[in-house]
Each structure stands twice: as C-alpha cells, then as structure tokens.
Amino acid sequence: MDQYIGPAGLLGDRMGIEFLEASPERVVATMPVEGNTQPFSLLHGGASCVLAESLGSVGAALHGQTVDRPVSLGIDISATHHKAVRSGVVTGTATPLHRGRTVATYEIVITDESGDRVCTARLTCLLRAA
Structure with missing residues (x-):
C-alpha cells in the first residue's frame, strides 16, 4: 500500500475485508462472500455497501490528508447491484470522481472472481479537520 491505513x-x-492497495487515486480491497450473505445464500447488498463505504472513506481520508482535513x-x-454472487471473494476498487477541499466523491466497482461487475456504488464524504 502507498500509505498505512490501519486495520479495516x-x-x-468481521466481514473479512482486506486492503490490498490504498492511495488517494485508488483503493482496492477484497471481501469473502461466505459469512456476508443474506438468507438466500447470496452476497448481501448491505455487505457490498459496507465494502464500498470502507474503500471510498479510506480514499477520501487519504486525499483529506493533502488538504489538512484527514477525517472523512x-x-x-448509492449502490446498484448488477449480479448475484454465491461464493468466492469479491474485489472492490475505488477511484475518485471529485476531490475537493471539503468534499470527496468516489466510484466503487465491485467485481467477482471472474471479473464480472457485481455492484457499482458512489460514496460522497465530508472532509473535516482532526
């Protein structure tokens, strides 16, 4: 990782999120499907949102450090769920859509092990001084 971001x-x-890469320009993490499913044994949409918010918040916080507002x-x-997933690991990648002094917005794309898009999310964070 470009910078240490601490534990998830x-x-x-609890959800098994593991960060692989983190910078203001790109944040990547994985999450297992097992343990994060809804009653029909599919990846829970809320789990996808937790992964998305984790990624976007880290990206925003890393950007916030550059403008002396490190708290995101x-x-x-918002999230659109495109495809059901029953097993394996999903990977989320967050990239910035807007990085301002007080607000940052990231798009997060979550894919399955085949590279198929499972979810597209957008997160907007308020940046605050510590």
Whole structure:
C-alpha cells in the first residue's frame, strides 16, 4: 500500500475485508462472500455497501490528508447491484470522481472472481479537520 491505513475496523474485520492497495487515486480491497450473505445464500447488498463505504472513506481520508482535513465522514452512498454472487471473494476498487477541499466523491466497482461487475456504488464524504 502507498500509505498505512490501519486495520479495516471492527465491522470491516468481521466481514473479512482486506486492503490490498490504498492511495488517494485508488483503493482496492477484497471481501469473502461466505459469512456476508443474506438468507438466500447470496452476497448481501448491505455487505457490498459496507465494502464500498470502507474503500471510498479510506480514499477520501487519504486525499483529506493533502488538504489538512484527514477525517472523512460518509454523507451519501448509492449502490446498484448488477449480479448475484454465491461464493468466492469479491474485489472492490475505488477511484475518485471529485476531490475537493471539503468534499470527496468516489466510484466503487465491485467485481467477482471472474471479473464480472457485481455492484457499482458512489460514496460522497465530508472532509473535516482532526
């Protein structure tokens, strides 16, 4: 990783999120499907949103360090679920759509092991001083 971002946090740890890469320009992490499913044994849409918010928030916080506002607070998230996943690992990649002084917006694309898009999310974070 370009910078150390610390542990995924209690929820991220419980969900098995593992960060592979982190910079203001790109954040990548994986999450197992097992343990993160809804009653029909499919990846839970809320789990995809947790992964998306984790990725976007880290990207926004890393950008925030460059403008002396290192605290990122998610203020809006939207997600479109494209494909059901029953097993394996999903990978999320966050890239910036807007990086300002007080607000940052990231697009997060979640794919399955075949590279098929599972979910597309957009997260907007408020940037605050520590």
